[in-house]
Amino acid sequence: MKRLGILTSGGDAPGMNAAIRAAVRTATRLGVQMVGYLDGYCGLVRGAFVELDDRAVGNIIQRGGTILGTSRCPEFFDPEVRAQAANQMKLDGVDGLIVIGGDGSFRGALALQDECGVAVAGLPGTIDNDVWGTEESIGFDTAVNTALLAIDQLRDTGESTGMMFFVEVMGRTSGAIALHTAVAGGAAGVVVPEAHAEIGLVIERIRETMAKGKRSHIIVVAEGDEAGGAFGVAPIIGKALDRPYRVVVLGHTQRGGRPTMRDRLVASEGGAMAVEALVAGRTGVMIGRQGGRSVEVNLRDVVNNGHPPVNAGLLRLAQQLSG
Amino acid sequence: MKRLGILTSGGDAPGMNAAIRAAVRTATRLGVQMVGYLDGYCGLVRGAFVELDDRAVGNIIQRGGTILGTSRCPEFFDPEVRAQAANQMKLDGVDGLIVIGGDGSFRGALALQDECGVAVAGLPGTIDNDVWGTEESIGFDTAVNTALLAIDQLRDTGESTGMMFFVEVMGRTSGAIALHTAVAGGAAGVVVPEAHAEIGLVIERIRETMAKGKRSHIIVVAEGDEAGGAFGVAPIIGKALDRPYRVVVLGHTQRGGRPTMRDRLVASEGGAMAVEALVAGRTGVMIGRQGGRSVEVNLRDVVNNGHPPVNAGLLRLAQQLSG
Amino acid sequence: MKRLGILTSGGDAPGMNAAIRAAVRTATRLGVQMVGYLDGYCGLVRGAFVELDDRAVGNIIQRGGTILGTSRCPEFFDPEVRAQAANQMKLDGVDGLIVIGGDGSFRGALALQDECGVAVAGLPGTIDNDVWGTEESIGFDTAVNTALLAIDQLRDTGESTGMMFFVEVMGRTSGAIALHTAVAGGAAGVVVPEAHAEIGLVIERIRETMAKGKRSHIIVVAEGDEAGGAFGVAPIIGKALDRPYRVVVLGHTQRGGRPTMRDRLVASEGGAMAVEALVAGRTGVMIGRQGGRSVEVNLRDVVNNGHPPVNAGLLRLAQQLSG
Amino acid sequence: MKRLGILTSGGDAPGMNAAIRAAVRTATRLGVQMVGYLDGYCGLVRGAFVELDDRAVGNIIQRGGTILGTSRCPEFFDPEVRAQAANQMKLDGVDGLIVIGGDGSFRGALALQDECGVAVAGLPGTIDNDVWGTEESIGFDTAVNTALLAIDQLRDTGESTGMMFFVEVMGRTSGAIALHTAVAGGAAGVVVPEAHAEIGLVIERIRETMAKGKRSHIIVVAEGDEAGGAFGVAPIIGKALDRPYRVVVLGHTQRGGRPTMRDRLVASEGGAMAVEALVAGRTGVMIGRQGGRSVEVNLRDVVNNGHPPVNAGLLRLAQQLSG
Known part of the structure; x- marks a missing residue:
């Protein structure tokens, strides 16, 4: 050699x-x-x-x-x-x-x-x-930390305004980024390509926490989710809870950075x-x-x-x- | 008092x-x-x-x-x-x-x-x-620096892959965030609500720089642009240049953070x-x-x-x- | 319970x-x-x-x-x-x-x-x-990433000026932070409490890389090193190589942050x-x-x-x- | 031309x-x-x-x-x-x-x-x-923001432990970095080369705030201060207040970074x-x-x-x- x-x-x-x-x-x-x-x-x-x-x-x-x-x-x-x-x-x-x-x-x-x-x-x-x-x-570690920063930033404004946010992270066939971001970000819910029917669970869980006084909710969505990424999931959950929401699409920012x-x-x-x-x-x-x-x-x-x-x-x- | x-x-x-x-x-x-x-x-x-x-x-x-x-x-x-x-x-x-x-x-x-x-x-x-x-x-200063970080991250992957990116920043009626982000981020183009016809200029300028060997192009778009934000602008420019592209929507992340x-x-x-x-x-x-x-x-x-x-x-x- | x-x-x-x-x-x-x-x-x-x-x-x-x-x-x-x-x-x-x-x-x-x-x-x-x-x-992971940011920042100025830097990180009895920071930061050398005689090795290695044209050198030092932390180690190495240097002491910044x-x-x-x-x-x-x-x-x-x-x-x- | x-x-x-x-x-x-x-x-x-x-x-x-x-x-x-x-x-x-x-x-x-x-x-x-x-x-703006990050990190641990910190920033003849860092960081005190007798003021002010229940104190010191930078100032203030303290020297990290x-x-x-x-x-x-x-x-x-x-x-x- x-x-x-x-x-x-x-x-x-x-x-x-x-x-x-x-x-x-x-x-x-x-x-x-x-x-x-x-x-x-x-x-x-x-x-x-x-x-x-x-x-x-x-x-x-x-x-x-x-x-x-x-x-x-x-x-x-x-x-x-x-x-x-x-x-x-x-x-x-x-x-x-x-x-x-x-x-x-x-x-x-x-x-x-x-x-x-x-x-x-x-x-x-x-x-x-x-x-x-x-x-x-x-x-992977960098990408999740990049997504996590976005979650933390949304948390500031979520706590200040009571708004609900949907964050689309990468993962066409894999929910790994979404899942790690959700756990580490303290998200109210997570939607991944590999699991089904979790949208209902997310809605139910948010209802419970709203009843306890939780003001801000962030939902992490993998781009590859069958419901069509954050722009697909957001209206379903937003409508079910009758709450205003905003969508963030992190896209390729997750590939870059130190x-x-x-x-x-x-x-x-x-x-x-x-x-x-x-x-x-x-x-x-x-x-x-x-x-x-x-x-x-x-x-x-x-x-x-x-x-x-x-x-x-x-x-x-x-x-x-x-x- | x-x-x-x-x-x-x-x-x-x-x-x-x-x-x-x-x-x-x-x-x-x-x-x-x-x-x-x-x-x-x-x-x-x-x-x-x-x-x-x-x-x-x-x-x-x-x-x-x-x-x-x-x-x-x-x-x-x-x-x-x-x-x-x-x-x-x-x-x-x-x-x-x-x-x-x-x-x-x-x-x-x-x-x-x-x-x-x-x-x-x-x-x-x-x-x-x-x-x-x-x-x-x-x-304002924090919001632009947040958007700037995203640009820098996209730059890494843009230089590595030759991909073109559209980044939507906040500004429903004002292009101030978009403009400052574009200058400081070294963007290939910027599209703001206050100016018209700049999409043609952006396309022309990117063509010139592609001819000189520039590999990566980032275009900053204010959400309030008449063309409909990044999801509106991207297909127009992408099609004119016949290049693949990706869209990032920073949304409310720009409101948060230290x-x-x-x-x-x-x-x-x-x-x-x-x-x-x-x-x-x-x-x-x-x-x-x-x-x-x-x-x-x-x-x-x-x-x-x-x-x-x-x-x-x-x-x-x-x-x-x-x- | x-x-x-x-x-x-x-x-x-x-x-x-x-x-x-x-x-x-x-x-x-x-x-x-x-x-x-x-x-x-x-x-x-x-x-x-x-x-x-x-x-x-x-x-x-x-x-x-x-x-x-x-x-x-x-x-x-x-x-x-x-x-x-x-x-x-x-x-x-x-x-x-x-x-x-x-x-x-x-x-x-x-x-x-x-x-x-x-x-x-x-x-x-x-x-x-x-x-x-x-x-x-x-x-631990956060602390090392905090130290790593400092290394990256020093690298900018090291490459621009050819200066040598000593960075003291935490670790009174353990070199774990220093070691991980050094590997991930691409440091020219690392000095930890658990190993002996590594100062000579560091000097030798820096001499070799200087001969090959390396311009900037960063040495990571655990606070608990027997030579007395960065302020103890720096003059020894600086003198042996006859080069100017600067010392950074990160201290408790490593405990904080997101x-x-x-x-x-x-x-x-x-x-x-x-x-x-x-x-x-x-x-x-x-x-x-x-x-x-x-x-x-x-x-x-x-x-x-x-x-x-x-x-x-x-x-x-x-x-x-x-x- | x-x-x-x-x-x-x-x-x-x-x-x-x-x-x-x-x-x-x-x-x-x-x-x-x-x-x-x-x-x-x-x-x-x-x-x-x-x-x-x-x-x-x-x-x-x-x-x-x-x-x-x-x-x-x-x-x-x-x-x-x-x-x-x-x-x-x-x-x-x-x-x-x-x-x-x-x-x-x-x-x-x-x-x-x-x-x-x-x-x-x-x-x-x-x-x-x-x-x-x-x-x-x-x-200048980057350098102060770098120093500010360090202050924010120390604040986490200061609030958790009640410890007092001295942070040395750059500025051999100018207190501009120290001053801006102190105001933006919410420091308990600042010591600059251009002003005299401010150490007494800092001690007095910290005493007042301790009496009101403030737990954590960060003092920003310009390297060029006549008292000899942070390692010179810290023992004077630490002794006067009879409190334990730690020193951080940011040094050339302030020159680098995005x-x-x-x-x-x-x-x-x-x-x-x-x-x-x-x-x-x-x-x-x-x-x-x-x-x-x-x-x-x-x-x-x-x-x-x-x-x-x-x-x-x-x-x-x-x-x-x-x-």
Whole structure:
């Protein structure tokens, strides 16, 4: 192993830069060169890369986004395009590849390994925290804290005016951001894609707390909820309770910003371990978090197991503690 | 003057608590008692108030919202209700009233003075900065900085992915928040209620900068724009440029959060000067900012002059510096 | 179990309010009343408490510090004082006690149980993360993120001027804050109480990176380091490298501020589980985090095992990734 | 005027990058090229510069520090070195120079103009806000808001524990940061270099408020106070009141971080107007803020008038509102 490639794929997530930095500096220490492919698999196919040495990754650990750029690259679903990419890697003298992204990106990496014999390692980098095999994906902690700030700000005005707010957070198929934001934000209710009929529960619970004198109510809604996100949920609940409300859509603000300590730490450990795995000859692994520690997980299991289920205990806690 | 009342009215704004604190402590120093009416004019009409001494306003200067609560109180448009309020003040032993709010709230205060002889002073407290006679209203600086954080976060992901973003900020009739956010955020374009035909300019300017290699574009849209806020503007620009985009609606998050230094300072000076004016026998004044200093302004002028025009120089600067 | 007491003891930590809120609301759900003793064990001894119902703990989840107040209470080392406290609890009709604090506070709780038969449960609340039996104590995540913000700010000016900075963080006997801050902040070096001779390593490593062109260096120092904190370490390193430097002492700023999502979540789970344990008749437990989950831990083990060792893997990672 | 140079000098300040960006983009619009000299006057003397076009200053408006680097350059006090710099500018084809810094930096610029006929314009960039002729220097607003965050954090723990804190902020000869931080932070006292005997006043005032039940006290100290900064002042006050205390030294954290809206706006207007002045043939001007507006000020007046006096009204307000 003389030269490794690294790329970021799919949606960007805060902490990706910390992972790139850790991978590069670990490679340096192990006597391996590193190159960064630009804009995800698109750059890999075109052979568009930059050399990355220790100084090239200086002063990036605190930056949101990814210095390598990222994109979704549908053409990479095509086996011929993957063969071309593998060929390009040979031309570039690159022996192995680290992919930072979600399960879709890992599917591409695994195909590259299976079809073309490329050594690959994955790092879960997505704010949605919807990757099997890891308790935390890079970017999740930052995204939830960003959403939490919005909740805290709304709380000020909610307490002052008695207004009801609906906050749409990211999560097309996963309620993880919504759920964590709701528990930590002390929300009056939460609506996620994985659970049904919770809108009725939210209405009932708010009625109870209004009776006890609670003045302000914030409801967190995942964008992927079947009722159609916050703009879908708000009129239903607002009408049922006959109360005025306002909607906030946080959108991509949750992807940006300075990464939190935790995202930088998980990313740093992950970036280092991904390089160590490849250099030691282990391929088809993802560096996940299990039991609060960074561990190697079988990448095929990650891809095959799909999204993890919603945290039922946390959902229950959100309901119990609202009030 | 033995006892003064204070209330917050209309939308809440960060810094209102600093103004309440300053008013109370200045009153104490001048040997005057202070009471706080709850939930704006509604509390005044009902005689719902709390006694406020120096300790009652401790540890609030850093809090968003208003400890007194606020509301819109349409019944106060009725002269009979105002007479009732003035009577209630007499019963409460309250000789004068400080109103923190926008021009609508000041209209009520002025009517109370003219019809019932109540001594009144106004403090401009609204995030929209749309009050005549002051360069800055309490809450504006915080609101723009909140919006600016969102822009900075989107910038991370915009640079990483090349995506285009539309950010809707508050301002139903005023583009002040949008304009300041756009200049300070380095936005690619800004759309405000006061100017027309700027959508064409924004499209043209983005085309130019795309040609020069600019990858990420953020457009700030005031909610009150005639095109219908960000959800109205985004498809027009997105289609013209044939680019994917996302929309963020910051909504009431801009009302909350820790007030900035400037909002606390302007509020503190204003709260102190409002009490000093009333105690000195001056009524019908607003404490505004002019030439960078806190000064007494004639409240009738404020109410009669309507909203100040958009800052044309700043609008030009926003366009010139985008790129 | 009809009535439970709760108190916060030792240094305050962000997230304590979230724990109080969760405990109270869980108690309500289980039909148990809750009272909050003021200023730690001092309030317990004096019988100074407030009734806590669901509304009393509204709008506190986002606040730093503790609404109950906290203090160190040396008189509680005296068995007679503890007997008095137990007696006071009986007078107050309080059947069990939740103590949020560090291992010193737990020692007092355990003695209360052993000597007086009081049912007790502990929640680890200390920014230092130095409690045996838990991977994270309430407040740690917030404290490190606060320190991290300072590092990021220094980085701006370090890159602009080439200056070297020493940042003293909290941790009299534990380097956990320093270590996590250093890894996440990309520090050039870290000095902790638990390791020796690392000052030489830091100097050597900085020399190497200076040779490679690194312009800015930040060194994180735990206050409890044997060399005397940042003011002790700075001249040694500054002189060895013949470079100008500046010192920052973050001090108690690390105890305050809005708690992070993680601290609120861990606190919320912990507060709920502590009440559930006591109501179910289990005493002498602490709700800790193990393997990334909230679990019941034997409180005696916590007290007997003393402080956990420094995370050697993380210390190594900090050194490897600096550069 | 075909080509302008720009440099940042002295201590860095947040907002400098916004000024550089605005200057470059305004120059482009006026058909003038721009180069950036590196590390202040040192780069000017050596002819070390980078070409700056519109894209080169993209994505920097939100960054603290200065992309050009800065330094203090004592050799520039030497007229021969200045002659050499002027000569170098001719070789570089640079017709005029914009200097962002404090009054010391402006002194050098003025000498360059007087001795060598170089057209110069100044922009006040220093967190200390100690430049004559401007109400606000670039960086001041951000620095005070950074200090304010620390005060708010200490307030949490102060209220919880009753502890007293001393916070040292920047300002070797100017109390502006300390004063604004104290008023906006609701500090119990403030100690600045420009006023004498205020320590006695602070002690007296704290005694009064302790008697009224105030639990927490924060005292802001400018580093340049004659008593020796926070470590000098704290024992005097702590002993007089017989209370435990802690010291925080914010140091250079105040120079970094995302610039506030206001600093970016003032910097953007200033950068644009500095270029416009030079292109229009006006030299020896500084773009300052007067009466809340950006205006051209005579640079010689700035240099000759020394530091502005402390804001006596604000100092009085700080004392009146503490409590």
